[in-house]
Amino acid sequence: MANLALRNLTKAYGKTEVLHGINLDIQDGEFIVFVGPSGCGKSTTLRMIAGLEEITSGQIIIDERVVNNLEPKERDIAMVFQNYAIYPHMSVKKNIAFGLRSSRLSKPEKEARISEVAEILNMTSLLERKPSQLSGGQRQRVAIGRAMVRDPAVFLFDEPLSNLDAQLRTQMRLEIKKLHHRVGNTIVFVTHDQVEAMTMADRIVIMKDGHIQQIGTPADVYHRPANTFVAQFIGAPSMNMLPATLNGHQLQLASAKPIEIGLNADTRREVIVGVRPDDLILSSGEPLVAGKVTVREPLGPETLIYVETPGGEIIAKADGRTPPEVGEHVELGADLENLHIFDAKTGVVMS
Amino acid sequence: MTVLDIHPTTSAVLADPPVRRQRNMGQFLRWLLLFAGGIAMVMPIVYMISTSLKWPHEVYNINLVPDEPTLENYLYVLEDGRFYGWFWNSLLIATLTTVSNLFFDSLVGYTLCKFRFPGRQLVFIAILSTLMIPTEMLVIPWYLMSQSFGWLDSYWGIMFPGMMTAFGTFLMKQFFESVPDDFIEAARIDGLNEFQIWWTVAMPLVKPALAALAIFVFLGNWTAFLWPLVVTNSVEMYTIPVGLSGFGDEVDVAWELIMTGAAISTIPTLVVFLIFQRFIIRGVVMAGLKG
Ligand SMILES: Nc1ncnc2c1ncn2[C@@H]1O[C@H](COP(=O)(O)OP(=O)(O)OP(=O)(O)O)[C@@H](O)[C@H]1O
Ligand SMILES: [Mg+2]
Numbered sequence: 001m002a003n004l005a006l007r008n009l010t011k012a013y014g015k016t017e018v019l020h021g022i023n024l025d026i027q028d029g030e031f032i033v034f035v036g037p038s039g040c041g042k043s044t045t046l047r048m049i050a051g052l053e054e055i056t057s058g059q060i061i062i063d064e065r066v067v068n069n070l071e072p073k074e075r076d077i078a079m080v081f082q083n084y085a086i087y088p089h090m091s092v093k094k095n096i097a098f099g100l101r102s103s104r105l106s107k108p109e110k111e112a113r114i115s116e117v118a119e120i121l122n123m124t125s126l127l128e129r130k131p132s133q134l135s136g137g138q139r140q141r142v143a144i145g146r147a148m149v150r151d152p153a154v155f156l157f158d159e160p161l162s163n164l165d166a167q168l169r170t171q172m173r174l175e176i177k178k179l180h181h182r183v184g185n186t187i188v189f190v191t192h193d194q195v196e197a198m199t200m201a202d203r204i205v206i207m208k209d210g211h212i213q214q215i216g217t218p219a220d221v222y223h224r225p226a227n228t229f230v231a232q233f234i235g236a237p238s239m240n241m242l243p244a245t246l247n248g249h250q251l252q253l254a255s256a257k258p259i260e261i262g263l264n265a266d267t268r269r270e271v272i273v274g275v276r277p278d279d280l281i282l283s284s285g286e287p288l289v290a291g292k293v294t295v296r297e298p299l300g301p302e303t304l305i306y307v308e309t310p311g312g313e314i315i316a317k318a319d320g321r322t323p324p325e326v327g328e329h330v331e332l333g334a335d336l337e338n339l340h341i342f343d344a345k346t347g348v349v350m351s
Numbered sequence: 352m353t354v355l356d357i358h359p360t361t362s363a364v365l366a367d368p369p370v371r372r373q374r375n376m377g378q379f380l381r382w383l384l385l386f387a388g389g390i391a392m393v394m395p396i397v398y399m400i401s402t403s404l405k406w407p408h409e410v411y412n413i414n415l416v417p418d419e420p421t422l423e424n425y426l427y428v429l430e431d432g433r434f435y436g437w438f439w440n441s442l443l444i445a446t447l448t449t450v451s452n453l454f455f456d457s458l459v460g461y462t463l464c465k466f467r468f469p470g471r472q473l474v475f476i477a478i479l480s481t482l483m484i485p486t487e488m489l490v491i492p493w494y495l496m497s498q499s500f501g502w503l504d505s506y507w508g509i510m511f512p513g514m515m516t517a518f519g520t521f522l523m524k525q526f527f528e529s530v531p532d533d534f535i536e537a538a539r540i541d542g543l544n545e546f547q548i549w550w551t552v553a554m555p556l557v558k559p560a561l562a563a564l565a566i567f568v569f570l571g572n573w574t575a576f577l578w579p580l581v582v583t584n585s586v587e588m589y590t591i592p593v594g595l596s597g598f599g600d601e602v603d604v605a606w607e608l609i610m611t612g613a614a615i616s617t618i619p620t621l622v623v624f625l626i627f628q629r630f631i632i633r634g635v636v637m638a639g640l641k642g
Contacts (some may be wrong), residue, residue, distance in 0.1 A: 050540060052536050073541070079537070081533045081536070088556065089558075099541055101542060101543065146537075
């Protein structure tokens with residue numbers, strides 16, 4: 001059916017380049033999520049795929065066909081916008097039917113398609129309503145419905161959930177994922193919420209300042225971040241970053257005993273040791289870091305503790321029932337395999 | 352009362368009558384001003400109707416209620432065949448001009464608002480700057496133009512200067528700003544061409560503006576006097592205002608007949624207003640966006 005490839009894609013507004021060569025291969029039926037901080041170029045990339053934004057250089061290929069110069073309607077894509085963009089002057093049914101305007105289906109076929117989509121989205125009883133009579137979540141479903149009726153090669157979503165409240169967002173997240181399992185079209189989904197990215201994606205594309213930082217499955221980017229940016233962007237609370245030096249196999253953290261690791265540096269190097277709050281263990285054995293608890297944040301099953309250490313403040317997770325007191329001195333250790341060592345200068349992971 | 356004890360702000364207001372009195376005073380002044388304004392607006396209409404019910408000898412009396420009210424004037428105007436022709440001319444001209452303005456003003460306004468092209472700003476400023484030229488100054492060039500094109504004393508001659516207006520273009524451009532680009536892009540993805548997008552997506556979203564523009568343009572043309580007077584020669588081509596001004600003879604102006612014609616001619620403007628005002632409902636645009 002539909003695979004999508006981006007080759008050396010760049011975008012410049014006037015003289016300022018905002019995308020600097022994006023390369024990406026998306027397989028048929030894959031659910032790809034673009035994630036990154038505001039202004040990193042996610043929407044721009046998506047809009048270029050849709051044909052709403054001109055391509056400065058590079059190629060976009062849908063199904064072995066270079067679509068650079070095709071109109072949006074000729075690209076066989078559908079897009080769902082952050083603001084839904086469903087037409088307020090048309091009923092739900094008309095809105096959904098709008099997606100079929102340019103299709104060659106016969107009238108009964110169109111009708112059948114619309115009711116099928118309404119069924120999938122659980123909206124059959126709402127078809128005659130106007131958008132103003134719908135809740136936020138229902139409006140978003142109409143927008144998805146309008147995209148779905150066309151059965152496009154690629155679905156594009158630009159932050160479709162960010163206007164919904166937290167609970168609804170979680171619910172819609174699940175619904176979109178189920179929908180994907182059911183219809184199986186290729187999806188490119190943009191969000192700045194890393195939880196959305198982790199929970200929905202087959203593969204995540206992490207972007208920053210117009211560059212791709214890493215492409216990988218949620219497990220990949222979580223467990224094997226390619227650089228400090230990805231390491232800190234993915235996962236909440238964020239990964240702790242501790243300055244250290246690596247000399248041969250000796251890893252020296254501020255005010256702790258050197259530890260022997262598998263990595264080897266020929267000469268003494270400045271590195272950054274990343275360790276997730278979840279991977280820190282309250283221990284009295286071989287501590288990695290030690291310090292005083294300054295703040296506790298009880299979350300129920302666990303408690304976040306903020307610990308003042310010589311290398312800076314770090315966050316750890318402690319048991320929810322018997323967390324250390326504020327002011328208490330704690331020692332924190334971690335399994336060596338859970339340490340991420342990054343080059344201090346480039347931020348790139350060392351392996 | 353305990354309520355006053357826990358709500359110090361409330362008790363402060365209640366314990367301070369001058370503040371309240373001042374507020375009432377302000378309310379009263381505002382009301383008075385509006386009332387005076389309302390009277391000033393209504394008086395001419397009241398006098399128009401009152402005069403239309405008077406006999407000629409009473410016209411110059413300032414009294415509001417005629418001594419001997421009469422419908423004679425109405426009968427005269429309606430029996431005088433010319434009035435129907437003028438009415439028809441006015442109706443035709445005002446209607447066609449309104450339709451033309453709704454179409455062209457919004458088309459140009461939309462283009463200026465939603466498309467980026469070199470010289471866009473320049474075009475917009477050029478259109479706006481024509482707003483500063485008064486009709487009186489334009490009448491002579493229009494006349495010369497009509498003359499050389501052979502449009503004098505024709506419908507087209509009366510209509511052409513107003514078929515599109517800078518004001519309408521400006522109004523529509525401003526209103527299209529409120530139509531989110533997402534709607535337009537969504538329609539583009541759905542496969543509509545730019546004209547279809549304008550017509551099926553953008554236009555329905557600015558209905559209130561279209562209604563307002565329709566009322567403006569219709570009234571403006573219905574009451575237009577100077578240009579129709581200049582461009583028409585034959586009585587059959589007159590519009591209502593031009594025709595009415597000719598009631599009477601060289602010495603006497605027949606005010607009671609003019610007022611009668613004016614009173615009759617307000618009826619279509621009321622109809623237009625009643626038709627279009629129901630479209631002036633706010634908030635249509637926002638309903639399709641985030642809740
Ligand atoms: N029309 C434009 N003209 C100039 N610069 C633009 C334009 N549109 C976007 N940009 C710039 O391009 C960069 C990428 O923007 P983009 O909208 O793709 O970011 P994003 O990743 O979607 O961010 P967000 O999460 O805030 O939506 C930004 O720095 C932005 O300022
Ligand atoms: Mg964006």
